[in-house]
Amino acid sequence: MAGQVEAVGKGITRFKVGDEVFGSGIGSFAESGCFLEDKIVLKPASLTFEQAAAVPVAGLTALQALRDHGRIQAGHEVLIHGASGGVGTFAVQIAKALGARVTGVCSERNLEMVQSIGADHVINYTKEDFWRSGKRYDLIVDNAAFHSISKPLRALKPTGIYVLVGGSSSTASILQSLIINPLISKIKGRKVVSFMANMNWTDLALLKELLEAGKIIPVIDRKYSLSDAPQAIRYVEEGHARGKVVLTM
Numbered sequence: 719m720a721g722q723v724e725a726v727g728k729g730i731t732r733f734k735v736g737d738e739v740f741g742s743g744i745g746s747f748a749e750s751g752c753f754l755e756d757k758i759v760l761k762p763a764s765l766t767f768e769q770a771a772a773v774p775v776a777g778l779t780a781l782q783a784l785r786d787h788g789r790i791q792a793g794h795e796v797l798i799h800g801a802s803g804g805v806g807t808f809a810v811q812i813a814k815a816l817g818a819r820v821t822g823v824c825s826e827r828n829l830e831m832v833q834s835i836g837a838d839h840v841i842n843y844t845k846e847d848f849w850r851s852g853k854r855y856d857l858i859v860d861n862a863a864f865h866s867i868s869k870p871l872r873a874l875k876p877t878g879i880y881v882l883v884g885g886s887s888s889t890a891s892i893l894q895s896l897i898i899n900p901l902i903s904k905i906k907g908r909k910v911v912s913f914m915a916n917m918n919w920t921d922l923a924l925l926k927e928l929l930e931a932g933k934i935i936p937v938i939d940r941k942y943s944l945s946d947a948p949q950a951i952r953y954v955e956e957g958h959a960r961g962k963v964v965l966t967m
């Protein structure tokens with residue numbers, strides 16, 4: 719969410735009434751809400767409220783996937799699978815900001831957009847069997863894991879890391895994330911990680927810096943009014959949003 723502070727609780731020092739902020743919390747689909755001090759930061763003046771509201775969960779997930787779980791380094795070859803969605807559009811830009819060479823995978827209609835946000839190379843998954851191309855990556859961030867895990871493992875360098883962000887939410891895939899992936903890591907010697915993003919002030923503040931420096935720019939697909947939230951959710955659930963979907967107040 720993003721908005722303007724109307725009141726602060728006792729002992730709050732980071733914010734004052736009138737501050738423009740963005741962050742995350744329960745009850746964000748509303749005209750007003752109550753948010754924890756360490757889950758929001760000041761909004762960059764250059765961003766609209768809609769742009770800022772698009773950042774927190776997707777931006778933080780992309781950052782933590784690349785930096786904490788993927789151990790990204792400058793010069794790494796990084797593949798972002800699902801590069802055109804909410805998490806993917808941030809992942810492409812953050813990986814570039816951290817000095818990696820980025821390949822983005824998406825469908826044909828999004829190839830140009832993914833290139834425009836900085837991907838060095840783009841692949842249309844409907845046309846190319848890229849997992850079998852022979853190219854090896856230091857890091858694969860997977861936002862669209864609708865395939866068997868053997869495919870990305872084949873495309874990893876021996877020291878590579880596969881970070882599973884999301885995809886199928888079936889019970890089988892949840893079990894795979896929790897039990898089978900750690901086993902595969904051990905057996906195949908390739909690191910396989912799945913994680914839940916951790917909303918925290920330090921990372922939000924880092925995203926704010928990247929936004930202010932123009933290193934990341936939220937990609938917004940559609941805007942819906944609050945009363946059209948059900949349509950917005952239905953659209954997001956189709957799994958083909960181009961960047962983020964925002965509710966406007």
Ligand SMILES: NC(=O)c1ccc[n+]([C@@H]2O[C@H](COP(=O)([O-])OP(=O)(O)OC[C@H]3O[C@@H](n4cnc5c(N)ncnc54)[C@H](OP(=O)(O)O)[C@@H]3O)[C@@H](O)[C@H]2O)c1
Pocket residue numbers: 775776779799800801802803804805806823824825826828843861862864882883884885886913914915954956957958959961
């Ligand atoms: N681990 C966490 O903490 C965390 C946090 C946030 C989100 N997630 C999860 O991560 C996943 C991605 O989230 P998101 O917000 O980025 O989703 P999203 O905005 O819906 O983006 C989905 C992406 O997947 C691509 N895609 C869809 N079907 C595909 C297919 N069959 N093969 C290859 N690519 C395909 C889409 O590309 P095209 O439209 O071009 O097909 C798009 O780039 C979701 O499952 C979400 O629940 C996890």
